[in-house]
Amino acid sequence: MIQFRIHGRGGQGGVTLAKVLAFMYWTEGKWVQAFGSYSAERTGAPILAFTVVDDEPITNRNRIYYPDHLIILDPTLLGPAILEGLQPNAFILIDCPHSPERYVEFAGHRIVTVDARNIALLHKLGTKTLPITNTALAGAIAKVFGLHFSALEKTIAALELPKTNIEAARQAYETVKIGKPTPGKCKLYPVLEPKEPVPSLITGNKGTEPQLNVADWKSQEPFFTSERTAPCNTQCPAGNDVRGFLTALAQGQPDKALAILRQTSPLPGSTSRVCPHPCEQFCNRKEIDEHINIHELERLAADRGKMSDPRPQARRTEKIAIIGSGPAGLSCAYHLARCGYQPIIFEAQPEPGGMLRNGIPEYRLPKDVLEREIAFIKEMGVRINCRSKIETKGQFEKILAEFDAVVLALGLSEGIPFTQGGAHSMQGIDFLRKIRYGERVELGHKAVIVGGGNTAIDSARTALRLGTALVTVVYRRDRAQMPAIPEEIDASKTEGVVFKFLCAPHEVTTKNGKYFLKLQKMELGDVDSSGRRSVRPVDSQFEDIEFSTLIMATGQKAHMPFVDGIVECKDGLIKTHAGQTTHPKIFAAGDVTTNEGTVTHAIGNGRLAALSVDSYLQKTDLPRPLPKQMVEASQMNLYYFNPSPRAQGQQQSREARTQTFAEVHLGLENVNEALRCLSCGMCNGCLGFEKGKCELFCPERTIHRLTATELNINYQGCKGCLICMEVCPRNAMDKRLVQKGERL
Amino acid sequence: MIKQLCTANYAGGWTFSICGNANRNARGCGAGIYPITPQTEVVETMVDLYNKGLIKKGRIFHVESEHSALAACIGMSMEGARAFTATSSNGALYMAENIVCSALLRLPIVMQIVNRTLGPEWNIWAEQGESLLFRDWGWIQIYCEDNQEFVDHILMAFYISENHKVLLPSMLCVDAFILSHTLMPVLLPTQEEADQYLPSLDLPHRLKVENPCTVGGLSAPRITASHRYQMEADFANVFPVYREAQDHFEKIFHRRPTDPVSGYCVEDAEVIVVASATVASTVRKAVDKFRAQGKKVGLLKFKMLRPFPTELFLSVVKNADKIAVIDRNFALGAPQKVGGIFCQDIVAALGSVASAKLVQSYILGIGGLDVTGDQIDFVINDIFSRSQPTQSLWGGL
Incomplete structure (x- = not known):
């Protein structure tokens, strides 16, 4: 009697191979039996199949516990477990391109190798990803066990398989490599732990139920990803x-x-x-x-x-100067301090904060909030020298000589000049700063503000709070095109600010001691390069509007006469590449480089400049985090x-x-x-729910809660079904291939 | 006969189709089918052969459930067609209403049951729970030892069920995977042989346009009681018809199917091990081994559970002192905690004789556990040394 045991994976045709072998021996006049060890029939799951050959009728009704020979369809299955019950001096036929000598660990047995996979591919059996190798393997077995090739030809004909199978079988028959018997004892024999018997009246039984170790089947498994962003x-x-x-x-x-x-x-x-x-x-x-x-x-x-505790351990001695203490300068100083530097900020104004202090009114950003945060930055070892205005090239070159790196965080501190209106006209940016510093500003009863940005809205709302009876905002585009924060525009309307859209200031006139602003009617054109719609004047349509004070808030520009010829500028902004200017020692951040116009952009920009300074001083590469999938x-x-x-x-x-x-x-x-918050793309343990959704749906119960926001997968029990990934409410799970051996 | 290497499922698909087609000169044949693991290959084979034109007169209905599958068979059978189907496990439970209906309507339907453990929890391996659930409702029940026996009994089943003295359906049981999916050499009948063996079906109460009537309408208690009594009386006719079927089979196929129960080494046996289905093969090997050691042990292969062949059974066991009954099934909460269903029937069959013989129940192979030679050895050793029967003894846990 010969008993073969076949080890393969679901979908590889192991059971069919058992049948092909049975047919082959049957054709030779033997009694045969062939069957699979059926479990959940899943692609990729390890399966067993058996062929029994005898000279007498076979009445076996059991699994084969003591096989004479093994046939391995997938070398990744090679391991101690496959040797269970194997008789000594067995043939172990492995589908692989290697020579038998490779498998030294199976001493005591005879290794046979045949490249059935590539033979099947060559003869186009099955698909490229799943070649059907059973006829090629049968060819190898015919050779190893001395069967006449015609038995296999008859079998293939009887099973009505395509003729190419015969060619594949013949190639395997001719190319199979039979290793020499190697002396010694196989080191891989499993140590079978005796099963703990359930209290039973009949003893002496083997545990013989089909093995259901589902984790062995998986070719993939889920994990909680940190590669996705919200x-x-x-x-x-x-x-x-x-x-x-x-x-x-x-x-x-x-x-x-x-x-x-x-x-x-x-x-x-x-x-x-x-x-x-x-x-x-x-x-x-x-x-x-x-x-x-x-x-x-x-x-x-x-x-x-x-x-x-904010104090970092100072460990860097390089001297860094930052010019300007607006959000960009403060952010840059903060991040440099976190890196261990002790930068010095030069600030022109009496108090630090830049636009945060000078440009944003108290009712939006109370002074104590800002001061608390600046105090914290100072505690980290940042020195802020106020009233230190850098005006001349000489002053700047002195700083440049004294410090190892200089960061320009100058902001856009000057309004666009408007010369008409005399004492009744002022810049919005100056107006806001004066109010912040407690100066008295007389506006009269009719304030007209020109502009559509945040400075215009802030000026208008400040004017109202100063008791101005009528506050009008004049803007040359319409509401939808206003760059100011929409909520702020709404709030100003609620408070009583009047808007005049599609009007541009033309000139200031006086009549009877009253001041008027002549407005040119405008109309919207096409979308321009800034993404907003362009405007053009409507011919000869004018309107006069009376004002006691005219506040211009039509944009700001940088004041930096001292950088001329030292760093390159373009359109009034400093050119930078990753925070560094054209001068290697000089860096720049904030509105002076981007004109983005928000505090948050300036903070991000300041951080980038800080990292850039650090990589310059430490001569390291700038960290470039990979973009994450949103x-x-x-x-x-x-x-x-x-x-x-x-x-x-x-x-x-x-x-x-x-x-x-x-x-x-x-x-x-x-x-x-x-x-x-949905915590898009990041597991939060289904915070607020008793169980995570993955935990709830996992059919193998391998996911358990660690903390309120963390779940854990027990990979010993995970079969890789990925139901968890499908049900995750926040798409926080990904899958990865599991490769145990040389190929899957 | 065609000598072929095939699984019980393929053999079933082939033989059902051949037997059905043998009725082509009468009212034809038909099957209502619904797949379930491990029965699927049976209905796949039927459909494949049908598509190849094997069946000249008949139809296969692809329906949406087991309940409808048997309902289709009932309809076709009522029309005089030779009807057959196959199912397994919970599929049979879903069929339940029509399983009972087929017998009460006295329809000679033949059904293959691939014995599979009832769930939940889902378990696709062999156990006899579902067929035994329908033990008592008028179906002839045959438990097959190998693929050949199954093939032979499909022919026998149509022969017996369609006999006018019987007119009761037949259930042919094969162990899941151990037979259903195992390739072994089988002699399959040719069409000519099936035609020779099986006469055309002539159902006396078949529906006819010229004689309209209602079937299964409201019935008075006395009529129902009479019908039930008649069924029990006709069940007794199965035994002579079975012998007739054996004789006829031998004439055409030159082999004789075994009796409803059959002994092996029983004449002088002190101990007889009773086993059904594939377990009988394993016991036979153990008997050979023990006989070689001089132990007087024999096998009683229990093939037909319904109708219970009492006389035949008693004649086989008459010389034995002890009977070990191996059951791949268990009736929960039974008297004396003897839950093996074959064992319960055997104790009942022994009646007053039971006191003189020791009968011990052994439960092996529940949930598809492999019933190994080691376990049979244990059973034989245990029964030899046993002086008192006790509750069912379980193995393989």
């Missing part, structure tokens, strides 16, 4: 981990949330109040109800979170989330807002809003 994270100009801090807040950990924010930004308290929050614009939660109130949650984290709503399972209304912080009443400079927004009362 729209909020990709949109944040400062590079904040929005998703991360929201998850921390949702767990009720404002300190942790603040620490996450402070990894990228030194000014979360300020940006939460003044940033136009592009993070909210593409929030995936919009597909369910409304976007998350991210900016007010950031404010809550900044206002309530306790800052950890998760869109369509890739998520949003039906798991119930709609819940967006929380909105309280505001001062309209009356209060026009009379004082008290902060308009009062902030959120609690962190509940953070629980609405």
Whole structure:
């Protein structure tokens, strides 16, 4: 009697091979039996098949426990387990391109190798990815066991298989490599642990049920990925981990949330109040109800979170000068301090903060919030020299000689000149700064502000708070084209600001001691290179508007006469590449390089300059994080989330807002809003649910909760079905191939 | 006969189709089919042969459930067609209503059951739970030892069931995978042989346009009771018709199918091991081994459970002192905790004789556990040394 045991994977045709062998011997006049060891019939799962050959009728009704020979369809299955019960001096036929000598570990047996896979590919049997090798293997077996090739020809004809099988079988018959018997004992014999018997009245039984170790089958497995990002994270100009801090807040950990924010930004308290929050614009939660109130949650984290000890261990001695203490300069200094430097900031104004202090009114950003955050930066070892205006080339060259690196964070501090109107006309940027420094400014009863940006709106709302009866904003495009933050425009309207759109200032006239601004009517044209629609004058249509004060807020420019000939500029901005100017020692950040015009962009820009300075000084490469894949709503399972209304912080009443400079927004009362965050693309342990969805659906129960925000996969039990990946509400799982051996 | 290497499922698909086609000169044949592991290859084979034009008069209905599969068979059988189907495990449970209906309507339908463990939990391996669930509702039940026996009994089953003295359906049981998916040499009948063996079906109560009637309508208690009594009376006719079928089979195929129960080394046996289906093969090998050691042990292969061949059984075991009954099934909560169903029947069959013989129940192979030679050895050693019967003894846990 000969008993063959075949080891293969579901889909490889192992059971068919058992049948082909049986037919082959049957054709030779033997009694045969062939069967598979059936379990869940799944592609890729290890399967067993058996062929029994005898001279007498076979009445075996059992699995084969003591095979004489093995046939291995997939070499990745080679291991101690396949040797279970194998009789000594067995043939082990392996489908592989190697020579038998490769398999030294099977001493005591005779290795036979045949490249059946490539033979099958050559004869186009099966598909390229799954060649059907059983007739080629049968050819090899015929050779090894001394069967006449005609037996195989008859078998292939009897099974009505295509003629190419005969060619493949013949090639295998001729090319099979039979190894010499090697002396010694196989080292791989498994140590079979006796099974713990269930208390039973009949003893002496082997555990004989089919093996169901599902983890062995897998060719792939899931994992929680950290390679995907959320729209909020990709949109944040400062590079904040929005998703991360929201998850921390949702767990009720404002300190942790603040620490996450402070990894990228030194000014979360300020940006939460003044940033136009592009993070909210593409929030995936919009597909369910409304976007998350991210900016007010950031404010809550900044206002309530306790800052950890800010002092970094100073370890860098290089001297760095930063010119300008606006958001870009502060951010750059902060990140340099985090790297261990002790930079010095030169600030022209009496107080640090740049536009944060001079350009943004108190009712949007209270002074104490800004001062708290600047004090923190100072504690980290940053020195800020105020009233240190750099005006001349000589001063600048002295700094350049004294410091190892210089960062220009000058901002755009000057308005576009407008000479008409005399004492009744002023620049918005100057107006706002004067008010911030407590100077008295007489506006009269009719203020006209020209411009559509945030300076215009801030000036208008400040004018109202100073008691001006009529405040009008004149803008040459229409509302939709205004660059100012939309919420700010709405708030100014609520407070009583009047808007005149599609009007451009033409000239200032006087009549009877009154001042008038002649406005040229405009109309919208095509979209221009800035993405906004262009405007053109409508012929001979003019209008006069009376003013007591005219405030010009039509844009700002940099004041930097001292850099001429040292760094290259273009269109009034400093040219940079990754924060570095054309002068290797000089770096630049913020509006003076980009004119992006928001505090958050300046913070992100300042960080980039800091990294650039560090890599310049340490002569290292600038870290370039790989772009992450952004998760869109369509890739998520949003039906798991119930709609819940967006929380909105309280505001001062309209009356209060026009009379004082008290902060308009009062902030959120609690962190509940953070629980609405979907944590797109990042596992948060299905925070707020008792079980993770993957945990709930895993058919093998291999996923378990570690903490409120973490789940763990036990890969010993995971069969790689990837149901977890499919059901993940937030698309936070990915799959990877599992390769145990030389090929799959 | 065609000598072929095939699985029980292929053999079933072939033989059912050949037997069905043998009725082509009468009302034809038909099957209602619905696949279930491990029966699927049977219906696949039927469809394949049907598509190749093997069946000259008949139809195969692809239906949406097992319940409908047998319903289609009932309809065709009522019309006088030779009807057959196959199912397994929970599929048979879904068929339940029509399984009972087929017998009560006295329709000679033949059904293959691939014995598979009932779930949940899902288990696709061999156990006799589903066929034994339908033991008591008028079906002839045959448990096959190998693929050849299964093929032979398809022919026999149509012969017996369609006999006017019987007119009861037949259930042919094969162990999942151990037979259903195992390739072994089989002699398959040719069409000519099937035509010779099987007379055309002439169902006396078949529906006819010229004689309209209602079937299965409301019945008074006394009529139902009479019908049931008649069924039991006709069940007794199975034994002589079985012998007739054996004789006829031998004439045409030159082989004789074994009796409903058959002994092996039983004449002088002190101990007889009773086993059904594939376990009988393993026991036979163990008997040879023990006989070689001089131990007087024999095998009783239990093939036909219904109708229970009481006389035949008693004649086989009459000389034995002890009977070990191996069951691949278990009736929960049975008297004396003897849950082996064959064993319960055997104890009942022995009646007053039971007190003189020791009968011990052994439960092996539940849920598809491999019933190994080691286990049979244990059973034989245990029964030899046993002086008192006890509750069912379980093996392989």
